[in-house]
Amino acid sequence: MNSDRVTVVVATRDRRERLFETMPEHRAPVILVDNASTDGSPEAISAAFPSVEVVRLAENRGAAARNEGVRRAGTPYVAFADDDSYWAEGSLARAAALFDAHPRLGLLTARVLIGPDGRPDPISVAQAAAPLGVPPGAPGPSVLGFLACAVVVRHEAFLQAGGFEPRLFVYGEEALLAMDMTAAGWWLCYADDLVVRHFPLPAGRDDGARHRIESRNRLLTALLRRPPSVVARTAVATFRESPTAVWDAARALPWALHHRRTLPGPVEAALGRLGG
Structure with a gap:
């Protein structure tokens, strides 16, 4: 060991x-x-x-x-x-x-x-x-x-x-x-x-389902922690990529708003430097 x-x-x-x-x-x-x-x-x-x-x-x-x-x-x-x-x-x-x-x-x-x-x-x-x-x-x-x-x-x-x-x-x-x-x-x-x-497998997973879940989670994460302007931009981008992912996130909206808390300023600024 x-x-x-x-x-x-x-x-x-x-x-x-x-x-x-x-x-x-x-x-x-x-x-x-x-x-x-x-x-x-x-x-x-x-x-x-x-x-x-x-x-x-x-x-x-x-x-x-x-x-x-x-x-x-x-x-x-x-x-x-x-x-x-x-x-x-x-x-x-x-x-x-x-x-x-x-x-x-x-x-x-x-x-x-x-x-x-x-x-x-x-x-x-x-x-x-x-x-x-x-x-x-x-x-x-x-x-x-x-x-x-x-x-x-x-x-x-x-x-x-x-x-x-x-x-x-x-x-x-x-x-x-x-x-x-x-x-x-x-x-x-x-x-x-x-x-x-x-050593990921080259195939065997449903890439469409994965993309939908990733898009949903990106939007939910923004709802949970990011300022309204970022949430809005993320929602628009998500809708363009996967409209069904926006619907998935909308169904979890009450939960996300209940657990929402914004990040400290320096953390949000760092995320801004990374482009989100």
């Missing part, structure tokens, strides 16, 4: 074969949170990897399944991985050392290398360019977004911010958490020497 101060939380649903490929690559204690799989994943993983703590959920909670894993983790730091990803050798130990050295650090996001050839994920390239600069004393550039499979969080900071919002379910759920952790005063930083290997 690379670190006994980090727990890896993996959320999965019906991806047994992928799990058998990635589970042997983890170098820290693993909590596997199963979103009500029907392919026998929990039983198969428990039998093949007895050191893995398998949590069987009675329903599919989407991204919020990770919250259950964090609550069960007994370590000060928690890394997320998908069933098709894992952290490269030494990365979790380096992450733990950075958290130990920086008490204000709430989240670290890594460089993501995609596929067998290890091509850089465009999101990592954008983060490395440091559009928000580097806070004095911070271990790397500030970020206001991340890929969930490529972050390590401080246990305390994640739970304080409420974790992933269950109503967003999946796709684009990271944005709201990034806003809330930053608003709470935590640093969110990119660290180029932390590496995640990601």
Whole structure:
């Protein structure tokens, strides 16, 4: 193991074969949170990897399944991985050392290398360019977004911010958490020497449904945290992209308005510099 101060939380649903490929690559204690799989994943993983703590959920909670894993983790730091990803050798130990050295650090996001050839994920390239600069004393550039499979969080900071919002379910759920952790005063930083290997399947998912959900979540996130002018622009853009996504968001409007709270000025200004 690379670190006994980090727990890896993996959320999965019906991806047994992928799990058998990635589970042997983890170098820290693993909590596997199963979103009500029907392919026998929990039983198969428990039998093949007895050191893995398998949590069987009675329903599919989407991204919020990770919250259950964090609550069960007994370590000060928690890394997320998908069933098709894992952290490269030494990365979790380096992450733990950075958290130990920086008490204000709430989240670290890594460089993501995609596929067998290890091509850089465009999101990592954008983060490395440091559009928000580097806070004095911070271990790397500030970020206001991340890929969930490529972050390590401080246990305390994640739970304080409420974790992933269950109503967003999946796709684009990271944005709201990034806003809330930053608003709470935590640093969110990119660290180029932390590496995640990601092996997404080339096909098999409904891209139309994913686009609709992502568009809905973008609008709901704006309703929950952004000023009216941004909400209006987001609604217009969403309608142009996916009118059905606007209808989906409208049905959740009473909930969004009830949970709405605007961001501190510096956080909103940083989002403005990023173009939203």
